[in-house]
Amino acid sequence: MFTNILLAASLAIQASATIKPISVGRDGLTFDPSSTTAAIGDIIEFRFWARNHSVVSGHFTQACVPTSRGGFFSGFVPTAPGARNDTVFRVTINNTEPIVFYCPQNTGSHCKNGMVGTINAVTGRGVDYYKSLAANASMAVSPSNVFGGVLVLNPAPPNSSTTLTSTSTATTTSTFAGTGTTTGTTTGSGTAPPTTTATAGAGAKGASFVGVVGVVVAALVMA
Numbered sequence: 163m164f165t166n167i168l169l170a171a172s173l174a175i176q177a178s179a180t181i182k183p184i185s186v187g188r189d190g191l192t193f194d195p196s197s198t199t200a201a202i203g204d205i206i207e208f209r210f211w212a213r214n215h216s217v218v219s220g221h222f223t224q225a226c227v228p229t230s231r232g233g234f235f236s237g238f239v240p241t242a243p244g245a246r247n248d249t250v251f252r253v254t255i256n257n258t259e260p261i262v263f264y265c266p267q268n269t270g271s272h273c274k275n276g277m278v279g280t281i282n283a284v285t286g287r288g289v290d291y292y293k294s295l296a297a298n299a300s301m302a303v304s305p306s307n308v309f310g311g312v313l314v315l316n317p318a319p320p321n322s323s324t325t326l327t328s329t330s331t332a333t334t335t336s337t338f339a340g341t342g343t344t345t346g347t348t349t350g351s352g353t354a355p356p357t358t359t360a361t362a363g364a365g366a367k368g369a370s371f372v373g374v375v376g377v378v379v380a381a382l383v384m385a
């Protein structure tokens with residue numbers, strides 16, 4: 163018997179991400195919260211307040227200098243006095259390594275004055291530790307281009323964490339061809355006629371045909 167079974171599966175995959183907001187410069191030279199935790203897949207959303215701040219990921223051992231491994235830089239986001247900018251900077255967390263970040267604005271020495279923060283920091287290497295290093299830094303360094311995140315519009319976000327949900331659909335089609343006997347349970351729908359295999363065997367006297375074992379093979383079976 164030649165069997166040709168076509169299987170089609172349509173999967174709807176739903177993914178969600180938690181947005182964790184961090185205010186940049188809302189209350190002076192601060193990030194709020196200055197220390198937070200995030201899981202893989204979470205999105206840190208930096209929301210910029212007045213003056214001209216930015217955020218860049220740094221080294222735990224050398225303050226106010228960009229990290230040389232991965233990281234992110236938002237670029238400067240100038241914002242009117244008393245206002246919050248509609249543009250936010252989103253960074254997706256893709257591992258749980260400790261992250262330290264700072265504002266590299268040198269007018270007013272923001273990093274040196276403690277405008278720093280951490281994500282998933284370990285004990286002893288937190289915001290206070292980094293602030294003490296930053297207090298001795300001379301100039302803060304900015305990368306030249308935005309990287310490691312996206313600047314997007316989010317004009318009126320709620321103040322707490324929110325969840326973003328997206329749905330994607332994947333369709334998989336597989337074709338199997340071969341010979342042999344198919345056993346088991348096949349689920350499907352369609353109008354193909356069932357194929358029945360009859361087994362004739364020994365049995366009660368006079369009976370020429372004893373048992374019928376019917377195997378309905380599939381939605382699409384070609385014998």
Ligand SMILES: [Cu+2]
Nearest residue numbers: 215265267272
């Ligand atoms: Cu700043």
